[in-house]
Amino acid sequence: MWHYFLILAEVTAFSLPGVAPKDYEEGSKIELSVNKLDSSETQLPFDYYYLNFCKPAHLEKKNENLGQILSGDRQESSPYEIYMKINQNCKYLGTMKNNHDQVENFKWMIDNQYRASWMMDNLPSGLRLTASFENTEPKRLSFYQDGFPIGFKKDGKYFVNNHAHIIVKVYNTYQGNDQSPDTWRVVGFLVEPLSFYNKSPENLKCSEQDFIDYLEYSRELEEQFVNPEEIIENGFDGYMTGILYQILEKDKNITYTYSVTFEKSDVQWAHRWEMYLYSGMNKEVHWLSVINSFAMVLLLSGMVANILRRTINKDISRYNENLDSEEESGWKQVSGDIFRPPSHPMFLSVLIGSGIQVIGMAILTLVFACLGFLSPAYRGSLLTTAIVLFAFMGVFGGYTASRFYKMFDGVNWKSCAMGTAFFFPGLCFIMFFVINLLIRSEESSGxxxxxxxxxxxxxxxxxxxxxxxxxxxxGYRKPTIQVPWKINKIPRPLSTMAGSWKISLIGLLAGSLPFGCMFIEISYIMKSLWHHTLFYYLFGFLLLCCIVLVITSAEVSILLVYLLLCKEDYRWWWLSAWVSGSSGIYLFLYAIIYYSTELNISRFSSSVIYFGYMFLGSIAFGIVTSTIGFLAAYIFVRRIYSLIKLD
Structure with a gap:
């Protein structure tokens, strides 16, 4: 059985339909584009040419989708000239001179650990370091992440990585047919940033014999793939010693150079994203954690559901055998008030309608991602799809809200529709607008x-x-939803009001269960969101976690609603949404802990960005779980009251 789950996770992660490979003949040009400068310390992306780097003669901006624009991606052309299977030891790029402001920009970005992001054949640039550790042989360390350092600080001085050793891994598509050309495909892209002091454009360090020997030596070293979380801090010297670094000073010439090395790889084009997608996590540990969580929740849910089913069956048998309501107690006594409209029926309807809209968007986005249509090769496609789907899911949100609003005896359906259309989207837009103003004040490309x-x-x-x-x-034109029991004209007096707050408190504690079943996956998602060097594409695992989330949210709401009804309190509508919806509070609390322990954010604007988006994420998570809990409790209540006989 476990093998089938494993196949599901693998297939959903690797299937990337709609992305066609590009074949290069030897000597054909490979385009290298620059993307952005990004940092996990500030969460503020900048255009690559915000710093004083060498530009091409004709700067071209790439077309970007909505998701790329919102995430700050700005792909532009570069002056680097790379030709398939042609190694280059030393190529002059240009000489730049920085004024005071440009030097300060460099220093600020080096202090905040900014990384440059490049793209080649839709692959992001990883990081290559050649290192020699104590009592070990030198190795080539490959970090498959997004970006590489622009410089480093050492002994109080700032140095610029002005040489880029570009490593292109290629796969030979030649099948032994004399009629087919010998073509290659790009299956890996790494950059080894180095800092050299060049005396002049005519006297380049990379053209000297010691650097050429270094390149030849490094090509023979064993390659070791390293988790990006274990990356060595900026300022790592690498294997080369005794060289002068390019210092960063005002009005001082900085000569930029690059070299290119092609490495033959056995990795096929269809699997080239595996190192990027899984290098930031232990897939086996991840899989076992999800399976353990999944099995445990199913086991506990089955036990609780079985106990609850037996208890309710006994109650129903007892109620149907003895129709004298004066001698009975328990949830049957509130049958005449169980479907009495809740307080603030319009807001509850709007909440459930918004939840349906978000759930519909999330389900379709997750399905498309699991099928592989949202390939990481198309950056921004996931966010673009989610936004567009949310807009089109509005018809289901409005329909659901009006159906419940009419059942609650509501008459002003237009106000209910207005609330559904503007409640959650309006909250998101206001928060996004405030954050965008802060980002704009920072001159960020975001x-x-x-x-x-x-x-x-x-x-x-x-x-x-x-x-x-x-x-x-x-939805409002449809007939009113019929309930199994007629509502009494006069509400039944509540004799247990003093104990109802205890159930609400228990509901708050029970809200930790839906969050707990998603905790493992949320931690991985948080790393990919706020540590920009990591990728997330394990949507097969996420699908399993979402199934667990639905089961848990439904069960905790049903259980707490049953306890409330046993106390002969019929005010269950809001409780059913509150129990599972309170998981959003736990998500925000986790965000606070994550901010304090995992991130090193010091800027006010960066903190606003983080907490603003995490607040929206917590609201969305709470709306989703509250909607699941409400609908589950509603079905449960209708079912049990339809099984007992009228007095």
């Missing part, structure tokens, strides 16, 4: 252009809002 804001507003007002109203109109 600031969203005006045209993109207009695009988001068009998706909201042009698609989402009309669809919400359409769904609301369709």
């Amino acid at each position: 600031a969203v252009p005006f045209f993109t804001l207009i695009t988001l507003l068009v998706l909201w007002f042009g698609i989402s809002v009309p669809l919400v109203f359409l769904g609301s109109a369709m």
